[in-house]
Amino acid sequence: MIRHLKTAAIVAGVFGFLALASYFTTSIIWDGGFPSGEFRLDIRNPEGLPVKGAVLRIFHGGTRDLAFKYPLDNHLADQELISDEKGRITGIREHGGLQFGGHAWQLFWIIPIGAKGPQYDCEITADGYQPLKFPVRRLFESPHMYYEDFPKATLKVKGKEIELPVYAHTFTLVQ
Numbered sequence: 536m537i538r539h540l541k542t543a544a545i546v547a548g549v550f551g552f553l554a555l556a557s558y559f560t561t562s563i564i565w566d567g568g569f570p571s572g573e574f575r576l577d578i579r580n581p582e583g584l585p586v587k588g589a590v591l592r593i594f595h596g597g598t599r600d601l602a603f604k605y606p607l608d609n610h611l612a613d614q615e616l617i618s619d620e621k622g623r624i625t626g627i628r629e630h631g632g633l634q635f636g637g638h639a640w641q642l643f644w645i646i647p648i649g650a651k652g653p654q655y656d657c658e659i660t661a662d663g664y665q666p667l668k669f670p671v672r673r674l675f676e677s678p679h680m681y682y683e684d685f686p687k688a689t690l691k692v693k694g695k696e697i698e699l700p701v702y703a704h705t706f707t708l709v710q
Contacts, residue, residue: 568634574626585622596654664708
């Protein structure tokens with residue numbers, strides 16, 4: 536019996552040591568945020584033709600609760616983001632910068648522990664087409680690495696013009 540207790544104590548000690556070692560070697564304080572930009576989504580059918588009337592909705596991650604005003608400023612309760620006759624939906628995020636953060640680490644260098652950034656899911660729907668679902672981070676992807684490389688758009692906000700980088704994406708809906 537005492538032998539089993541000693542073995543259990545040694546195993547617990549080793550696991551405890553590894554947990555502490557993983558904490559001290561992976562512990563970080565992090566900051567994050569969604570960048571500012573004009574997000575141009577071109578919605579197409581399988582033949583490449585524009586889909587008019589497609590709706591972009593953004594939900595809090597893993598739910599069907601709509602996320603109004605964040606991360607896109609013009610995703611509002613009383614104003615849906617709908618594609619025009621050219622199949623274009625335009626989303627706006629006026630301000631980038633730091634918006635969230637926290638402390639995180641990896642238990643045994645594998646299991647994430649601690650704060651995570653907010654998660655959002657997008658869905659594009661249109662009559663006669665299957666819904667297209669994807670994570671919001673896809674909107675913020677770009678082939679451009681530096682601000683100088685992005686095409687720019689000018690937007691008037693509260694009487695003041697601001698310059699925003701343009702993120703362009705094409706989404707194809709299937710029937």
